[in-house]
Amino acid sequence: MGLSYYGVKSCGGVMTGEKWESILDYHNRMRLLIAHGREKNHTGKLPAAQNMYELSWDCDLEKKAEEIAKDEDFDLESISPRVANIAHKAHCKEHEVEYHFFFRKLMERWRNEVREYGQTDPKNLYSDDSIEHWANMAYHKNTRIGCSYHRKGQAATFVCVYDKGPQWDEPIYEIGKKCKRNEDCTTYKDSKCDMLCVAPKQEIKEPK
Numbered sequence: 001m002g003l004s005y006y007g008v009k010s011c012g013g014v015m016t017g018e019k020w021e022s023i024l025d026y027h028n029r030m031r032l033l034i035a036h037g038r039e040k041n042h043t044g045k046l047p048a049a050q051n052m053y054e055l056s057w058d059c060d061l062e063k064k065a066e067e068i069a070k071d072e073d074f075d076l077e078s079i080s081p082r083v084a085n086i087a088h089k090a091h092c093k094e095h096e097v098e099y100h101f102f103f104r105k106l107m108e109r110w111r112n113e114v115r116e117y118g119q120t121d122p123k124n125l126y127s128d129d130s131i132e133h134w135a136n137m138a139y140h141k142n143t144r145i146g147c148s149y150h151r152k153g154q155a156a157t158f159v160c161v162y163d164k165g166p167q168w169d170e171p172i173y174e175i176g177k178k179c180k181r182n183e184d185c186t187t188y189k190d191s192k193c194d195m196l197c198v199a200p201k202q203e204i205k206e207p208k
Helices: 017-036 059-070 099-117 129-138
Strands: 083-089 144-152 155-162 192-194 196-198
Touching (some): 017 144, 059 144, 083 099, 129 155
Antiparallel strands (some): 083 155
């Protein structure tokens, strides 16, 4: 599970390679911690995961994220089965729209939902909308992500769009052991195990 061409590839939007690769890396590192059973819950650790898939960047999802960020009245139901996480920062100067001051802080806000409210369902079902943003980040069947942002005056909006989202009363991820062999990855045919499960290459628009 490695990133390449750091800071070089781009989808042609406002997201530079350095930005999107850092965001992608943040998600995959969190998902790897979940797979290992090392991610924090409100009390103790979250259960380990089997069939936890690595995310890859999708330019079409990035474009959709930028569209959502620009439109305060965007109908999120229209992108189903895709889902979106949205965060706003009221006072954000141009130089502050970088990874540590902006993107990471807002992703940590989403991630910390499970640490604040806790995932207490013994079957790890999605049954509490207070952890919605974290559940979208952690959903094991996700394989693609695209994020973007939009500044309006001193305010900025950050959006991540995921190719799938957990359904109500469905497991956010399968409880079990992290993959060790390709045969352990069974959600998508011909998947590989490279720390996380890796789905077969899809026909998606990737950064160039």
